[in-house]
Amino acid sequence: MKGLRVLFAIALVAALIVVGIYWLRHRPQQIPTPFVTQGRLQVYALDVGQGDSALIITPEGKSVLIDAGPPQAGDEVVAALRKRDVRSLDLAVATHPHADHIGGMRPVIENFGVKNFLDSGQVYASKEYERMLRAIQEKGIRFIEAKKGMKFELDSGVKLEVLNPPGDGQWITEVRRGGSVENANSIVLRLSYGNFSMLFTGDAETETEDLIMESGAPLHTQILKVGHHGSRHATSARFLDAVAPEAAVISCGSDNRYGHPARQTLDRLRKAGVKIYRTDLNGEIAIVADGNEFEIHPARQPIQVALAAESNWWSLWDSVDESVPRAVASVAVGVTR
Amino acid sequence: MSNSNESIKAFVDRIESGLAVILLSDGSGVQFDLPLEYLPPGTEAGDHLLITFKLDPESREETLRSVAELKRRLTKDGDPQQTEFKL
Numbered sequence: 198m199k200g201l202r203v204l205f206a207i208a209l210v211a212a213l214i215v216v217g218i219y220w221l222r223h224r225p226q227q228i229p230t231p232f233v234t235q236g237r238l239q240v241y242a243l244d245v246g247q248g249d250s251a252l253i254i255t256p257e258g259k260s261v262l263i264d265a266g267p268p269q270a271g272d273e274v275v276a277a278l279r280k281r282d283v284r285s286l287d288l289a290v291a292t293h294p295h296a297d298h299i300g301g302m303r304p305v306i307e308n309f310g311v312k313n314f315l316d317s318g319q320v321y322a323s324k325e326y327e328r329m330l331r332a333i334q335e336k337g338i339r340f341i342e343a344k345k346g347m348k349f350e351l352d353s354g355v356k357l358e359v360l361n362p363p364g365d366g367q368w369i370t371e372v373r374r375g376g377s378v379e380n381a382n383s384i385v386l387r388l389s390y391g392n393f394s395m396l397f398t399g400d401a402e403t404e405t406e407d408l409i410m411e412s413g414a415p416l417h418t419q420i421l422k423v424g425h426h427g428s429r430h431a432t433s434a435r436f437l438d439a440v441a442p443e444a445a446v447i448s449c450g451s452d453n454r455y456g457h458p459a460r461q462t463l464d465r466l467r468k469a470g471v472k473i474y475r476t477d478l479n480g481e482i483a484i485v486a487d488g489n490e491f492e493i494h495p496a497r498q499p500i501q502v503a504l505a506a507e508s509n510w511w512s513l514w515d516s517v518d519e520s521v522p523r524a525v526a527s528v529a530v531g532v533t534r
Numbered sequence: 535m536s537n538s539n540e541s542i543k544a545f546v547d548r549i550e551s552g553l554a555v556i557l558l559s560d561g562s563g564v565q566f567d568l569p570l571e572y573l574p575p576g577t578e579a580g581d582h583l584l585i586t587f588k589l590d591p592e593s594r595e596e597t598l599r600s601v602a603e604l605k606r607r608l609t610k611d612g613d614p615q616q617t618e619f620k621l
Contacts, residue, residue, distance in 0.1 A: 259621060287621040313621065320605065322597040330604040340608035341619070349619045 247450030292399030391488025427458020
């Protein structure tokens with residue numbers, strides 16, 4: 198009889214655990230709170246899957262698009278711009294010529310009047326890049342090749358400053374084994390508005406971060422758009438020291454094959470006390486700033502993100518090492534869905 | 535794992551909405567989709583494929599030349615010394 202009771206108790210506990218896990222996984226996600234955009238600087242990290250795209254809208258309505266995601270995200274980027282009433286772009290930026298950053302640019306060029314185009318200036322044998330350049334030429338868009346020190350004044354004190362590439366025919370040519378010269382020469386931009394600032398790093402990795410630090414460029418920013426989708430080869434501890442961000446935005450696709458973001462990068466960010474937002478978990482991430490204070494409004498707030506902020510042990514669940522093959526990565530990530 | 539000279543063995547696992555879902559036969563878990571029209575006529579689910587890659591240096595050079603020429607034309611009217619832009 199006693200044995201039966203023990204068995205019943207064990208079964209009850211097991212059932213509670215199962216129900217608990219089910220609840221954690223299927224609990225309704227937090228509804229995003231509405232936020233005021235009028236008269237504020239807005240930055241949207243768009244949810245483009247495995248790629249990168251960010252939209253900036255100034256208080257006076259000027260707009261800048263930094264990258265346009267992969268080719269399959271082109272229509273989504275166009276829709277995201279329309280949703281925000283963007284009719285034309287004052288500036289479009291291709292941080293570097295890889296398809297996960299420029300793939301969606303042609304539909305953008307075809308659907309919106311783009312006034313200026315800022316390119317990294319690299320000559321790269323990509324057919325996708327060639328087609329993008331041809332579209333820019335056909336539309337007669339002003340084409341600017343980025344170099345360190347360039348400044349773009351948007352309005353009301355909203356500025357974009359170019360921190361990389363070096364320019365004037367100088368390029369970063371020494372990269373880690375397995376690294377990419379195209380990534381290293383990504384355009385790095387610092388957006389500033391009053392006391393607010395945000396750093397957009399494209400796919401730059403440590404060698405670029407080191408060079409920017411050596412140049413003495415202003416690096417301290419409130420928000421860091423993490424380099425190279427959270428690769429472990431970017432966002433070094435010393436770079437985080439210099440930037441000292443309060444929050445970080447990582448643009449990556451769920452279940453991507455590249456292990457982005459890397460556990461090491463997430464650990465470095467956590468150790469530095471940086472609040473992490475991820476497009477794969479949070480969807481589109483909106484940042485609004487009035488020049489003094491800023492707010493971050495993710496489109497969704499999954500349970501694992503909320504818990505990760507509270508407890509370190511949970512961090513074991515929400516990321517995997519880049520070296521872990523996709524099959525394992527899917528299982529590890531899938532647990533928290 | 536394949537040598538560069540050898541064909542890669544793969545198979546059409548299934549066809550979804552006109553896309554052939556192709557998996558490498560080596561169990562590496564690598565898979566990709568290709569529209570059926572890129573495959574030999576009559577390819578169906580369960581068919582096995584030999585995939586061969588060949589480098590195309592001429593195409594690469596041609597694209598590099600084209601990109602360089604496009605950039606030359608796109609930048610010819612710009613002022614390379616300009617660093618301040620008011621948008």
